[in-house]
Amino acid sequence: MKIALLFSGQGAQYVGMGKELYDNYEVAKKIFNEADEALGFSLKSMCFEGPDTELNKTENTQPAILTTSIAALKVIQEKGISFDVVAGLSLGEYSAHVAAGTISFNDAVTLVKKRGFFMQEAVPLGVGAMSAVLGMDKDVLNSCVNECKEVGVVEVANYNCPDQIVIAGEKDAVEKCGTLLSERGAKRVIPLTVSGPFHTSMMKPASERLFGELDKIELNELSIPLISNVTAEYVNSTTDVKPLLVKQVMSSVKWEDSIKLMINDGVDTFIEVGPGRALSGFVRKISRNVNIFNVEDIKSLDKTIEGLSKLN
Structure with a gap:
């Protein structure tokens, strides 16, 4: 098996996401607690209890999905599931960078909070x-x-x-x-019910502000191959990471080509990590010849572990 992890993007959020993992796994609980400390408010309460109106604000949605995704990732790793390549849809690319070791979780969760705010502010509502x-x-x-x-x-x-x-x-x-x-x-x-025209040239103000924030963080070498939304190619060097993430906010997300690249390189099993199953649906439309699992709660985790054991 060659396994790829795919990380959820904005729009996958729902009240209650991550709660089962938090209640049952210490590694997941640790991630939610770290997020609360880094952000200075109870993100876990927002994820577990809502309200929808707060969770759906872009500046809250982004750290909420990233935190839920990384909590799920930590459980996957604790269960001994290894992976060969990572990618994430839009916001999910930051979760992929955490999985690849490029960006620390602490830096990522504070960064995407600001990213969400910048994207929200870039274009007035209704425009x-x-x-x-x-x-x-x-x-x-x-x-x-x-x-x-x-x-x-x-x-x-x-x-x-x-x-x-x-x-x-x-x-x-x-x-x-x-x-x-x-x-x-x-x-x-x-x-679509969204607060702005994401991944277009109208996001240039957000892109410029994000550049200033990315400039403040330190990057580590990639420990796992990662595919960029902007190029649908592997990120070959740490020096490419920040320019690509700055460009990503205002560029088309080449998700179909990213999945095809992985399949061409021998990936036969995909695990969607984080809330929702939208990415699994996209993969099915791209190829019927691969295995697709997801991990967002206890039921999906158990199903994934059982499914992988049958493939081994």
Whole structure:
């Protein structure tokens, strides 16, 4: 087996995430307590009890998902599950860096809190929008995006899988593009409930502020191969990490190509780590010939351990 760990991105959060792991595993409890100490408030209470309104604020969502993901990672490692490569969707790339040893958990959790705030502040509420486009040919979609640029900023934010691409930008331009895509054969265009047009050039102010924060932290050498969202290629040097993370905020997430690279390099088993199962769904759309598990609670952990034992 060649195993890849995939880390959840924003949108996967839900009230109650991580609580079972916290209650049952000391290593998970330690991570949540470290997060509370680093951030100066009870993140675990927000994760376990809500309310939704607070958990769904980008500046809270990001450290909450990262903490839940790393708590799950620590349990996986305690269970003796090893892995060969890591990647994370958008915010999840920071969890991947913690798994690869590049960034300490303490630095990562404070960094993504600021990242979330910067992204929230970059574009006033109501100005930007994001929509998921289902069942659309990539070339036709890119053509529609280009046609709508005269209306305003509209760009591809995420290439998630063959059946789902996300567009983002100024509200009017995104809506116009959505209408055009529906006319040209998209199965569905679904407006997303998000606070900004993430992974577009409109995030440049957030990118610039993030640069200042990244500059303050120390990086370690990668102990596990990691794939960047920006390039869909392996990060070859620690010196590339900060520039790629700065660029990532305002660049398309090349998730489909990242998964294909791993499969081409012999990965046959994927474990989604953290809340939700969106990434597992994307992998299934990309390839039916791989094993997919996830770890977010006791039930999924047990199922993953059982499934891996059968494959060995």
